[in-house]
Structures are given as C-alpha cells and as structure tokens.
Amino acid sequence: xSQLAWRRPSLPGLLLLVLVTAEPLACVGSGNxxxxxxxxDHVTTPTTIGVLTSYESADCVPGRFHLDGGVIVDLxxxxxxxxxxxxxxxxxxxFRAMGPRSGDPWPHGPLMLFGSDDQGPWYAVAEDxxxxxxxxxxxGGAYREGDALHFPSRLLLPLAPTFKVEPDYxxxxxxxxxxxEMCLDRRGHVMSASxxxxx
Numbered sequence: 241x242s243q244l245a246w247r248r249p250s251l252p253g254l255l256l257l258v259l260v261t262a263e264p265l266a267c268v269g270s271g272n273x274x275x276x277x278x279x280x281d282h283v284t285t286p287t288t289i290g291v292l293t294s295y296e297s298a299d300c301v302p303g304r305f306h307l308d309g310g311v312i313v314d315l316x317x318x319x320x321x322x323x324x325x326x327x328x329x330x331x332x333x334x335f336r337a338m339g340p341r342s343g344d345p346w347p348h349g350p351l352m353l354f355g356s357d358d359q360g361p362w363y364a365v366a367e368d369x370x371x372x373x374x375x376x377x378x379x380g381g382a383y384r385e386g387d388a389l390h391f392p393s394r395l396l397l398p399l400a401p402t403f404k405v406e407p408d409y410x411x412x413x414x415x416x417x418x419x420x421e422m423c424l425d426r427r428g429h430v431m432s433a434s435x436x437x438x439x
Contacts, residue, residue, distance in 0.1 A: 273437070274417045277381025278392045284357040285396050286364075288313055289428045291373070292349030305352060313354050315361065329353070329364035329393040330378040351376035353428055357394065364395060366424045375423040375431070382422070382433075384414045389422070389430050400429040410435050 290307025297303055305313045315326055348371045353364040366376035382389040387399045405413045416422070419436035 273435070274419065276415050277383075277418065279383060279415075280390050280392050280394045282357070282394045283390070283396045284355055284362070284394045286353040286355045286428055288354040289426075290352060291368075291426060292346050292352050294344060294346050294349075305354075307352065313352075315363070327359065327362035327393070329362050329391060329395040330366065330380050348373075351424055351426060351428065353395075355395075362393075362395075366422075373426065376425070378422045378424060379418070379420070380416070380422075381418050381420070382414075382416045389416070389433075397424070398429050400425060400431045403430060404432050406432060406434045407437075 288307070288311060290309060290311050292305060293308055294306040295303060296306070303315050305315070307313065348368045350368055351366040353366075355362055364378070366378040369375070369377050380391060380393075382391045384390075384399075385396070388396050389399065390396050413420075413433065413435050416433055417436070419438075421434040421436070422430050423432045423434075425431050
C-alpha cells in the first residue's frame with residue numbers, strides 16, 4: 241500500500257509531498273500488459289472532492305487544503321517529533337508541483353479527494369496536466385464493477401455516462417493495469433481510461 245509521509249516543511253510555505261510505492265510501475269510490451277492488480281476486498285468512497293485553490297502549512301500541522309467552493313480540509317494533526325502517514329489512493333501518482341507559498345493561490349490546482357475508513361484517513365490527487373480543468377489524470381490498476389472503477393486501494397469511483405476506453409480496439413481492457421491512465425472530471429467521475437500498450 242502506498243504511503244504519504246508528511247514532514248514539517250524545512251522552508252515556510254513549501255509543500256513537498258513524497259510518494260513511496262510498494263512496487264514499481266509495470267513496464268509492458270505490446271503483447272504483455274503486465275500483471276493484474278490486487279483485487280480490492282473492501283470499498284471506500286470520498287467524503288470530500290474539490291480542486292485545490294491554495295494550501296496552508298504551519299508548525300506541527302500536516303496541512304490545510306482550500307478547495308474550490310470554499311471547502312477546507314485539515315489533514316490529521318501530528319506533533320513535531322513524529323511523522324503523520326496518510327494513505328495515497330492513486331498508485332503511481334506523485335504530487336509533482338512544489339506549489340506557491342503557503343496561502344497563495346494555486347493555479348491549475350489538482351483534483352483532490354479525501355476520505356477515511358477502518359485503516360484511517362486517506363487522500364487522492366489527480367493532476368490537471370492540461371491546465372484547463374478538462375481532465376484530471378490518475379494512474380493505476382482498477383477493476384470495473386458495473387458503473388464504477390474499484391482500485392486496489394479500496395477506492396470506488398463512478399464512471400461518467402460517456403466513459404470510454406482508448407484505444408477502442410482493446411478487447412479486454414479490464415482490469416486496468418498500473419501503467420494505464422484515467423481521466424477524471426471535477427466531480428471525481430472517471431471519463432476515460434487510456435490503456436498503455438508499451439513499445
């Protein structure tokens with residue numbers, strides 16, 4: 241299971257999130273898409289979804305996230321001597337942006353999903369790679385269950401009514417593999433999945 245290690249920033253306002261994955265992303269050739277992901281045995285769904293507009297850091301507090309619509313999410317409090325671990329639900333995703341200073345606007349912020357289950361609090365990040373809010377990108381394997389995708393991390397997200405798989409000639413795209421890419425809308429619905437066929 242991926243873990244997110246939160247540490248007190250060494251510089252004020254600097255957000256550095258480091259993702260450590262349990263195993264590397266699969267490199268697959270055209271004839272081998274890699275192993276199927278672990279099948280999830282429980283379900284968890286987001287309680288809060290929104291686009292990040294700014295972030296605040298403070299001594300001994302992992303973070304306060306300001307989302308569009310005025311929603312504020314505080315991740316669990318820690319103390320200065322410990323590290324707070326919060327689960328990352330999209331495998332292979334890194335929060336690459338260092339971001340602006342604490343409290344400053346965050347242009348083209350990522351889509352963020354928050355929730356909690358019997359294993360504790362979790363979050364997920366899907367980056368606005370196009371910079372126009374039309375597609376928030378997430379990576380990782382997932383099983384299709386009716387009109388939803390179920391990730392190995394337990395996260396269950398609904399499919400958009402127009403959901404499609406690209407390229408469309410793939411006969412058996414599910415389960416999706418680690419190298420496949422998903423495009424989410426602002427509500428956290430999966431609009432499309434792009435299957436990585438390798439080179």
